[in-house]
Amino acid sequence: MANSLIRNSIKAFKIPNFLTALSGSAYPVRHFSSVATAEQSQSDAPSSSSLSFTFSSDGRDEKNDDSICIKSPNPNRRRDASSVTMPMSFMTGSIVGKRFYKQVTTREADDRNGWTVMLDYRTLKTPSKRPLKLPSIALAKAIAAEWEYQQVDGIRPFTMPLMKLACTALERVPLTRPKIIENLMKKFNQDLVFCRTPDDNDLTSNVHDRQVEKIDPLLQWVQSEFGFKPVVYSSFFGGKQEDGLVNTIENLLKKSDDCELATIDAIAATAHSLVIAIGIVRGKLQIEEAIELIRLEEDLQVDRWGLVEGGHDVDIADLRVQVSSAAVFLGLSRAK
Template identity: 75%
Template sequence: MAHPLIRKCIKPTNPNFLTSVSVLRRLASVAAADDPQSASFTFSSAGKWKSPSSVTMPVSFMTGSIVGKRFYKEVKTREADDGNGWTVMLDYRTLKTPSKRPLKLSTLSLAKAIAAEWEYQQTDGIRPFTMPLMRLACTALERVPLTRTKIVENLMKKFNQDLVFCRAPDDNELTSYVHDRQVEKIDPLLRWVESEFGCKPVLYSSFFGGKQEDGLVMAVENLLKKTDDCELAAIDAIAASAHSLIIAIATVCGKLQIEEAIELIRLEEDLQVDKWGLVEGGHDVDIADLKVQISSAVVFLGLSRGI
């Protein structure tokens, strides 16, 4: 069941990440292909002599770069056999997850968005890294239910080193301008944390982090434990890219818009880019990838709710 804070705050979001997706897709189109036979799809049918009625994704879909050539012509959606959810069809085959479970999605809008990702795939190879919504759906359906406790534990292990708690020194000419920008941009988020969880965050300048009050740690952990599978999958994905559980929770709760979250995540690096310049093929690709990771998690959660 969704935590009340998330259920209260989540609201429609504008999926303005298509430009970033197109950047990564252009890069993917020129990427070197792995051996398509190393991680092939499997096909199954109800009867011995019947044509395959389903297709199962390889386990390497969650980590591989290319998992085989496109074998289908048409992608469409249909209601699940039990009437509870929606599935994606590759021609006449029902798409299944790596554990051979039907890919059953909660809303038609999410099913159509994932179908669009499959429709995009090129003849020479299926590229999972161009299907962020599909990967999040597999995570929510398979990984989160089995490893929920471990996911929460891993998120909380890094909580004391959260990006938003680390403050640049203000008594050094090399870092004072960073400190001033952090005060301007991050302090409003910290005030929101205090108002929502009832504890004022502790700030520190050490790269190794510090120690937050037990009350704040327990409140955040309780929120994570009460999330549903889609919410936890989205929070985990954002936190991994943001190096900040607070930014992840604030984004999922609607406190931060996508652009605001990305600005906070890149605050120090963008200041360095402003000072020393942007490295083409480095900074720009990192920015595009970050936009896709953050935006896709927010859009995935919104679509799973029918928003």
């Protein structure tokens, strides 16, 4: 069942041709929900931790509003009989409320500083009830394509990774930037690329040799780029990098823009490596190169013992979605 769901989400992600071309070739599970034009009993009320696509107003009556907002539902708020919020897990493959719009378009923001997405005559909004103002027309069209792809029978949030990343960059990053950087730096000394398997026995020597072959060039790039030689270690609990390197990486994160930090955070979470995430953002690593480094040890195990269907293949598919969508998001945000 899980294998089928991941395959479906991969297939959906690849449908827009421009995304396939850009990706060249998934942040932990999140909870999203949508709105349908239907009635629902109070027993189906969403939890306070879910997000929803719902109509919203800026100080006006919701029934007369002409915009669409993504926000956390208030469980104490009286429901409007014309809409219903249905919570769902981001990776369940569930279909939520019926598609409530016919046409998806993009237009320049009212202040001519960015681009917005229109669902019929309604402007797509962020959780804080502001228009989803995107930095480039390319990213706006990509997110519009995600909404256009949604089927008549329901909206599938798991097929909209760019929409998720855009909301993260526009809403979460500006509000929690210090905390995001703090969490990334907490794990820096245990970064995947700093760890080496022992080379003194037959079980691990081939892994060590492959790490030297594939990862050492990345570490050499880190030394050349930032002026400090990374320390490698074989302890499961990691080691301690030089303070100069730690401070340099932290300053890099502080100077990154919101889209860059959202991309770094998303890739680092799935790659268990801040260095790999920075390598992608700064153009050192391509998507396939990054995936090869992330899966280096496990791929060697698969070569030796075989691939487990419903396990390894699902992990690979999920990893491709997560890394590719983040890299494509950053590339589109930078497009002129």
